[in-house]
Amino acid sequence: GNSVTQMEGPVTLSEEAFLTINCTYTATGYPSLFWYVQYPGEGLQLLLKATKADDKGSNKGFEATYRKETTSFHLEKGSVQVSDSAVYFCALRPTQGGSEKLVFGKGTKLTVNP
Amino acid sequence: DAGVTQSPTHLIKTRGQQVTLRCSPISGHKSVSWYQQVLGQGPQFIFQYYEKEERGRGNFPDRFSARQFPNYSSELNVNALLLGDSALYLCASTLLQGSRNTEAFFGQGTRLTVV
Numbered sequence: 001g002n003s004v005t006q007m008e009g010p011v012t013l014s015e016e017a018f019l020t021i022n023c024t025y026t027a028t029g030y031p032s033l034f035w036y037v038q039y040p041g042e043g044l045q046l047l048l049k050a051t052k053a054d055d056k057g058s059n060k061g062f063e064a065t066y067r068k069e070t071t072s073f074h075l076e077k078g079s080v081q082v083s084d085s086a087v088y089f090c091a092l093r094p095t096q097g098g099s100e101k102l103v104f105g106k107g108t109k110l111t112v113n114p
Numbered sequence: 115d116a117g118v119t120q121s122p123t124h125l126i127k128t129r130g131q132q133v134t135l136r137c138s139p140i141s142g143h144k145s146v147s148w149y150q151q152v153l154g155q156g157p158q159f160i161f162q163y164y165e166k167e168e169r170g171r172g173n174f175p176d177r178f179s180a181r182q183f184p185n186y187s188s189e190l191n192v193n194a195l196l197l198g199d200s201a202l203y204l205c206a207s208t209l210l211q212g213s214r215n216t217e218a219f220f221g222q223g224t225r226l227t228v229v
Contacts, residue, residue, distance in 0.1 A: 004156075036220075043118075043204055043220040044157070089156050093216075099170025100145055100208050102218060104156030 002027045002094050006105035009087075013080055013112050021075040021108045023064075023090035031092040033057075033066050033073040034102070038087045047075075047088070080112045116141070118207050118221035126227045127195050135190045135224045139207030145169075146188040147218065148180055149204040157204055163188055192226075200228045 007022040025031065032051045036044040048057030050066035050073065057064050062077045073090060090105040119138045127133050139146050145164040149157035162170040163182035177193045186207075192199055202225050206218040 041222075043222045044206075045220070046217055049217070091156075099162045100147055100164070100206075100216065100218065101159045101162060101170045101172070102147075102149075102157070102206075103159070106154075106156045 002031070002092060002103045004090050004092055004103055004105035006088075006090050006108050009107070010109040010111060013110070015082055015112055015114055016079045017112075019075070019077040019080045019084075019110070021088055021090075021110070023073045023075065023105060025071050025073065025090075025092050027071075027092055027094055027103075029095040030068070031094050033064070034091045034093070035062070035064055035073070035075050036089045036091060036104075038089065038107070040086075044089065080110070082112045082114055085110055085112045118205055118219050120203075120205050120221040120224050122224060123222065124225045124227075126229060128229055129195055129197060131195050132191065132193045133195060133226060135192075135203050135205075135226070136187065137190070137205030137207075137221060138187045139205075140209075140219055143207035143209050143219075144186050145208040145210070146182055146186065147206045147208070148188070148190045149206065150174075151202040151204055151223070153201070160190070195228045197228050200226060202226075 034049045035047040048059045050057040053068035055066045087107045091102045147162040148160040151157040159172040161180040166182045182188045202223040204223045205221045
């Protein structure tokens with residue numbers, strides 16, 4: 001079946017530190033991959049996406065590359081800010097099934113201290 | 115333009131009761147999906163509707179049902195509530211169906227507490 005595995009949190013960093021949140025997936029075919037962010041008390045916001053192998057998604061200084069050979073989509077940012085504190089979810093949309101279903105990982109809570 | 119709107123934002127129900135949650139998609143979006151997010155977990159897919167037809171169903175009991183109206187808004191119904199149904203219920207809308215580039219836009223969610 002389809003599944004997403006994220007690194008366990010929580011992750012605590014100092015401002016301007018380098019961030020990596022690991023994400024690996026299991027899926028048949030070629031899923032689309034996403035990172036969503038959830039700020040306290042809010043819904044999910046799309047952070048970035050990649051729809052085919054070797055695509056790099058980027059937004060607000062965050063990047064992730066679709067690696068089919070390692071079935072990974074790790075999230076990185078070179079210098080985090082306090083405002084990046086949130087929960088980050090890796091997700092995939094299967095290519096089979098005919099629906100817009102998203103499969104999410106469990107989420108990784110990031111706290112950035114000044 | 116308004117985003118995805120959900121109502122109510124919070125509600126408290128007693129075990130055994132029934133609840134109806136509502137969602138209005140972004141204007142022009144014809145697809146609505148529902149997710150359940152239990153505290154500390156990622157969202158779990160419940161249903162997807164496109165053009166008023168069910169296009170996907172997750173692994174949830176028959177107590178959960180949904181429908182989509184001609185104006186593309188949607189309702190999620192949960193019968194015979196259990197304590198384990200306490201969660202944040204998220205609605206997402208998408209413009210297209212079946213496109214790899216489709217982005218799902220989420221509402222703020224409805225926080226359901228079952229006591």
